[in-house]
Amino acid sequence: MDQQRIAMRVQLLQERIEQLQSELQELLLVVHDLATENQRLSLENAHLHERARKYIDKQPTVEGEAMHYLRQLYEEGFHICNVNYGSLRKGDCLFCLQGLERV
Amino acid sequence: MQFVIKKNELLTGLQQIVRVIPSRTTKPILYGVKIDAEFNRIRMTAYDLEIGLEILIENKDQEQVEVLQVEEPGSIVINAKFLLEIIRKLPQQLVRFNLKNHIATIQSGAAIYTLNGLDSREFPLLPQVDDDEKLTMASTLLLQSIQKTVYAVATIESRPTLTGVHFKLKNDILTLTGTDSHRLSNLKISVDTLKEYSFEEAIMPGKTLQELLRILPASEEMVEITLADHQMLIRYDNIHFYSRLIEGTYPDISRIIPETFRTSIKIGTKNLIESIERAALLARENDNHVIRLHLRPNQTEITSTSQELGKISEVIEPQTFQGEELMLACNARFMLESLKTIDTEDVSIQFTGPGSAFIITPVESDTNHLQLILPVRLNHA
Numbered sequence: 161m162d163q164q165r166i167a168m169r170v171q172l173l174q175e176r177i178e179q180l181q182s183e184l185q186e187l188l189l190v191v192h193d194l195a196t197e198n199q200r201l202s203l204e205n206a207h208l209h210e211r212a213r214k215y216i217d218k219q220p221t222v223e224g225e226a227m228h229y230l231r232q233l234y235e236e237g238f239h240i241c242n243v244n245y246g247s248l249r250k251g252d253c254l255f256c257l258q259g260l261e262r263v
Numbered sequence: 264m265q266f267v268i269k270k271n272e273l274l275t276g277l278q279q280i281v282r283v284i285p286s287r288t289t290k291p292i293l294y295g296v297k298i299d300a301e302f303n304r305i306r307m308t309a310y311d312l313e314i315g316l317e318i319l320i321e322n323k324d325q326e327q328v329e330v331l332q333v334e335e336p337g338s339i340v341i342n343a344k345f346l347l348e349i350i351r352k353l354p355q356q357l358v359r360f361n362l363k364n365h366i367a368t369i370q371s372g373a374a375i376y377t378l379n380g381l382d383s384r385e386f387p388l389l390p391q392v393d394d395d396e397k398l399t400m401a402s403t404l405l406l407q408s409i410q411k412t413v414y415a416v417a418t419i420e421s422r423p424t425l426t427g428v429h430f431k432l433k434n435d436i437l438t439l440t441g442t443d444s445h446r447l448s449n450l451k452i453s454v455d456t457l458k459e460y461s462f463e464e465a466i467m468p469g470k471t472l473q474e475l476l477r478i479l480p481a482s483e484e485m486v487e488i489t490l491a492d493h494q495m496l497i498r499y500d501n502i503h504f505y506s507r508l509i510e511g512t513y514p515d516i517s518r519i520i521p522e523t524f525r526t527s528i529k530i531g532t533k534n535l536i537e538s539i540e541r542a543a544l545l546a547r548e549n550d551n552h553v554i555r556l557h558l559r560p561n562q563t564e565i566t567s568t569s570q571e572l573g574k575i576s577e578v579i580e581p582q583t584f585q586g587e588e589l590m591l592a593c594n595a596r597f598m599l600e601s602l603k604t605i606d607t608e609d610v611s612i613q614f615t616g617p618g619s620a621f622i623i624t625p626v627e628s629d630t631n632h633l634q635l636i637l638p639v640r641l642n643h644a
């Protein structure tokens with residue numbers, strides 16, 4: 161083989177390697193996304209189980225309209241506790257949850 | 264004013280004093296340390312109107328060597344940080360102070376400094392705290408108690424009450440509580456009150472307590488705590504530490520502590536800390552430093568994932584496991600800050616569910632310490 165052909169083959173090979181590598185990267189990303197998704201789903205599953213449990217355990221408590229309204233406010237991101245009442249909350253609040261009887 | 268003092272005594276005192284000097288203030292006099300030369304002692308004062316520190320230097324009877332000789336009483340205010348720099352660099356072990364018309368001359372060996380001082384009558388007066396009633400405890404006990412609670416207080420909060428630690432005294436039990444409403448730390452210690460003590464509760468600013476942590480030594484010597492209406496005074500040896508108290512009513516926490524649990528584990532404290540630290544490396548990426556705990560009968564699994572970096576997963580075998588399998592997400596920083604206050608080999612963690620607060624307590628300890636952390640809810644849909 162003359163030098164030119166060798167050079168060309170090397171170049172072709174290199175291109176194929178690069179292509180394979182990028183395919184591999186893509187696959188790795190997919191794998192990672194799937195793993196994350198899987199984890200999220202199993203956590204969500206656990207939460208759903210939890211909810212179902214509470215639902216069964218609790219039998220429908222008398223949750224008045226006021227309570228419903230407070231819960232809604234809380235879920236929208238506001239404090240409903242008398243410690244921080246009315247302010248925007250960042251994350252869950254011990255005092256609010258106590259009011260909602262979730263702690 | 265005229266006195267001669269040992270450089271080291273002055274240096275040690277000034278190093279404490281500068282901690283209280285504000286880095287920015289609209290009242291320039293607060294950059295100063297007030298130096299009062301009294302009959303046989305020197306009183307140094309710094310006061311940023313929130314925290315005040317007073318250090319006394321005097322000759323102690325039992326000591327052979329005199330540290331101080333006051334030749335003429337007087338008073339002046341000098342820029343504290345500047346004075347510290349000068350004293351630190353003085354060549355000799357003895358320092359002579361001289362004051363004439365608000366100009367202080369500081370002499371040590373061949374070095375002579377002339378400093379412009381301020382009129383000490385302009386310096387704000389420390390609060391009057393009536394110290395008839397005192398609570399006393401070993402310095403090291405106070406330090407540990409603060410360390411175990413102050414980490415949990417709110418740093419930014421619309422409600423100032425949560426930025427402090429709540430002290431409550433009842434039947435010789437002192438209860439300290441700190442919370443930022445996402446987590447909570449509650450510690451009970453027995454103290455001796457020599458007589459009926461009228462103090463019931465007070466909220467001490469977190470910032471004050473952080474300062475105290477730096478100033479108080481970890482020794483068995485006694486600290487005296489006096490609480491008045493809006494002020495407190497802590498005395499240790501020759502140090503008087505003043506601070507404003509936070510006004511307002513502290514929230515009732517008795518009802519937020521869960522009493523029934525679904526899952527309980529006992530696990531090696533050090534192992535758990537190290538494992539969470541590793542998981543936290545990835546959790547740094549996300550807002551809440553979220554890691555996941557999966558509790559199974561013989562395995563506690565700690566995982567964290569990051570979109571860019573990947574996943575860490577680690578399994579520890581708990582000493583004991585009771586209850587049901589449970590999975591939840593929580594803030595790694597909160598976990599670490601809590602676990603680091605645990606000084607027993609094992610730690611007990613009791614869970615109620617993925618959306619409810621869990622309790623961390625030391626195992627086989629005389630300390631009555633309870634910490635509460637709320638998990639992070641991920642399915643915010």
Ligand SMILES: [Zn+2]
Binds near residue numbers: 239240241243253
């Ligand atoms: Zn709240």
